[in-house]
Amino acid sequence: MEHASLASSAAAAHAGLHADPSEHAPQPSFWPILLAGGMGAVVFFVFLVYLGVPLAGILLAAAILGSLVAASGWANTIAVERRRMDPVQTNKDLTRGFFFFLASEAMIFVSYFEYLYYTHFTSAQWPPAGMPRLETTLPGIATLILVGSSFTLNWGIHAFLSGRKSAAKNWILLTIAMGIVFLGMQGFEWGFLNGVMGFTITTGAYSAAYFLMTGFHGAHVTVGLIMLGLVYWRMEKGEYTQQYHMSLKAAEYYWHFVDIVWVFLFFSLYLFQGH
């Protein structure tokens, strides 16, 4: 390394920060340890529910509630602190962190796709003997709806950025509606396969992969819908400006991510069946 010398003398012996308050100067907080404890409790109580321990369900509900309170308290602290700090920098940090988070999410899906393709190519026929071929018409329509919802969301954001707030809210509402319809169609298919076809999560490796992948994706759609709901609420309250709307962008990226994963999923599970 070719470091030049330090420009300024660094810290003096006395502590403290002689600078403008917009600088990155974190304060102590109770929320991280509460959320960590809450999440640990959620995981442990899920285990107790699995063991059938009495009252475990109530404990689990309490732990989930506690975690949600901790998460909201945390979010609120961030919102308060950001008023003091440099918003451009904070938003840049959060956006970048969110992208890395999405990368790690993508890797979870990669492990499931790896599972699916490995099983696909090592089994003598596909779908495996005794397994139904998945119907593609209804899922095809659901795919179009979900892909379409990415467009409606983008139109909504475009409308917001060009100052048409009520149009933006309508587009976001439409996006949420389309997401709910998608989940409904998915639920219908699950019910059909489970109830009518006798194709359940324990039928075989193939059905397990099907329910895991669609279920995990469905959970992500649900989270995306919650995010869009929060975005709608904040837009209603007028908390977004043309310049600062970090959570709007985050919801947008998340929704597109969920959408792209589904396109791969649709191809891998539904279209790529014959061989």
Next chain:
Amino acid sequence: MSTQVATAGTIQPRQYHGVLDWITTTDHKKIGIMYIVFALINAWFGGSLAGMIRLNLYNPDWHLFSPQLYNQLMTMHATIMIFLVLMAAFAGFGNYLVPLMIGARDMAFPKLNAFSFWLLMPAAMMLYGSFFVAGGAAADGWWSYPPLSTAQFSAGHGEDLWILAVLLLGISSIMGAINFLVTVIDMRAPGMTWMKLPLFVWSWVVTAWMLVLAVPVLSGALFMLLSDRWLNTGFYRPALGGDPLLYQHLFWFFGHPEVYIMILPGFGMISHIIPAMSRKKLFGYKGMVMAMWSIGIIGFTVWAHHMFTAGISSTARVYFSMASMLISVPTGVKIYSWLASVWGGVIRFTTAMKFALGFIFTFVLGGLSGLMLAVVPFDILVHNTYFVVAHFHYVLVGGSVMTLFAGTYYWFPKITGRMLSEKLGSWIFWLFFIGLNWVFMPMHLLGIEGMARRVANYRIEFRPLNQFISEGFIFMLAAGLLFTYSVIKALREPKSAGDDPWQTNEIETHFEWATSSPPPAYNFEEIPEIQ
């Protein structure tokens, strides 16, 4: 959102006192210290398990532990040492040093940082608690391969708790890694361009990338395993069309990058210590950065060399064998650059330097046995024997632990303001260095002779060598005791270390040695700058 006009003044963190101070802190320095202390405590637990293993193997006729309990000890020894000691210790040094080294006030997400640390607690409680549930702790090795880990063969709930704990640890690692990446990308001091980053920071950038991309795959694999156990699905059950081999692929797709996750930050530390103690600038900075990236990237493409005997095709064996050997090239670049950094220097044989040079010796031995294991015919011969145990202990103890000792001796004055005793340090180094070679070197022989790993008993002719190994453990234990004593003793002394006790900045400027020891809240009075 309002954008208030900044007014000049002094910002102090709100003060809590005593325990509250520690549990509410978002200061990267305090979180780093908590990680390191947590790792040291767990090293005692994990080390005790190792001691129990060695005691059992000293004379299996004593029947100290049932084979089932022995397997629990061995599984938990690995899990604790990997997740709660090595990863936590490197995360601790990373937390403490990365913001200091890049001239930042803190990590980008200070609360997320605290969250990552505190998430270790429920995970550790579940791991240790699992010894006390019916059936005891997980007993199927830290890989947790099905079918051994299925409900049929691991009926005890220790296995469930193990899976849940590792899932929590995964969340902690991923969040920590995201934090490191954003911090280094966004919060470098003015003038600190990428190719001026200190190498420890670079090593954490590569490590964090590997964590973000590798750990989720383990989570996915474990989630399917848990589903097989709880929901009776067929992900890994051949009768239902599943394949246990696939678990191995997914596990090692995480597991091999994990190996580098546990050594790269150590490489970074050594790259600071050797130049500082040789009174020279580091040789080949760019080559070192490239080498770390090469290791990080190639590390994702070699996983099936852990599966040569698991039934993969011969084509795959050839590929994974050659790709694994390829890793020795960037590793060699690093070794030679360190040696060239020492060459012609004014060497100070401080304890940190002793551990650093000792590390090069032991790590090269571990690397060489790794090359041997990458050769398929040899691997088939010695797989699942003590040769493998010898190899990975040479890289994890001779590699990671040695770098952690070196790093502790080097940065302890910065973190605490006090010096560790060099006199005791010399004793600790020699005890540990002799002990680890004493314990792990003969394991190569045992392995070649055919002694199986992960078994509580062995054939009678292996007894003399096993007893020899168990005696060597006393040296490592003595080093651990003396080290802990030395740390406690140093903490009771006055803070007299000074800002730059190793005179590092006379050779080359490093921000962490430019601030006081220990650094004040928010690290720097003014953000430093590189011209």
